[in-house]
Amino acid sequence: MKKTLFKNAQIMSVNEEVGDLEDADILIVGSRIDQIGPGLKDSEAEVIDAKGMLIMPGMADTHTHLWQTLFKGRAADAWGMEYFTNIPPMSRHFTADDVYAAIYSGAVESMANGVTTIFDYHTCIHAPEYADATVQAFKDSGIRATFGYDLGAFSLGESDKIGPSEARFPDVERLRGTIPNGDEDLLRLAVCLSQILPDTIERMEREIRFAREIDVPMTWHNNKPGEIEAINRSGLLGTDILPAHSNYTTDEDLRLLGSIGGCLTSQTEAETYAGRRSMTMIKRGHNQGVDIALGTDVPNIINLGVMPQMRILYILQRFMDGIEERHEGHPFARRPGVPTFAPRDIVKFATANGGKALGIGDTVGQIAPGYQADLVLIDGRDFGISEGDPAGHIVLNSSAAEVDSVMVAGEFRKRDRKMVGIETGKVVKLREAARDRVYASVGTRPGELKRTYWNWAED
């Protein structure tokens, strides 16, 4: 079995038993981490000098829509609901090849930025071949992916050849037959539930029961208050359902989620960009024992990396903590519980909580013996790793430019700042050719933004 031995690294394991280590080694055997500690030796291993490197677990992007990777930069200055007039309707013009180009190039870019695990909330499946193209793109990329098959199909319109909700069950079952969903498998399958509304509770129940019958995890766009309460009233709340966004969750939603040891995934940058969304659910959820995970959501305007998400969440929460303290008349001084988070909490959100949110927390998201060898090497050889807590470096002082190497399941996907086995120039061409094909079908061109205003009064 292939072995790799990293020597003399600084390690932030995000594992309670292993902790942080200075000048230590990691032995990888096959796809797993075998040993961690100083002075490791193995005559069969490829030895890599990691002096000056900070090794952390690979990061998890737990909510994104990778098909939108084609439109990098489109709608950059969209305001209000202009995103919805400019981006989701594009999906109607995709071929299966365009889906392949978007997913593949998005997965590669994510890995380059230190993402080893990704959840793709896939809202661009018109026919079975679109799902097959997605599976192929993930396999070709080498990333650890959960393919979230959307049951809602709300933006596909007449181009959808399958139909929504139950009409999609047979294709999901077909895929499930080829995707075993093992904890250590690089590709896993999930379903994304249709919107949950007071008059669609029966549909929600059918979809959840279906997902459980075929044993796949679930997620949904948790955009209204009381949805978690509604799932609970149906007796179906479980940690296999991951709420995404959750900006408008009630305290009771979050209490219920915390009581089962649940997670939520926050797309902090996308939500802050969109505006008019409450962000209090992060602190309220955290105080109820909900584990927070992170996602990028909309690759058309968000860099496919989790490092920016960490920084924005950390700074935004500090900002809100400060405002709250001032409103409440507290002096500008540290009080117990304030600020809400330390950098260390935020690194956990991006790593261990990401694994947990996707149901693979026992094998992914930490550096410990038996875990999958999903690692990021942050290069401090040029400018140095910050003093003190390495989490401070990761959250505040570092950037994706320092991501030197990325390993997924024991295989290098990036090494010495170059992608392994992937010509990135070809990836750009693939992405841009697909984009131009879609734009020709739509009748638009790069950089064009429709300033159509959504009726915000009804939002």
Ligand SMILES: [Zn+2]
């Ligand atoms: Zn989303």
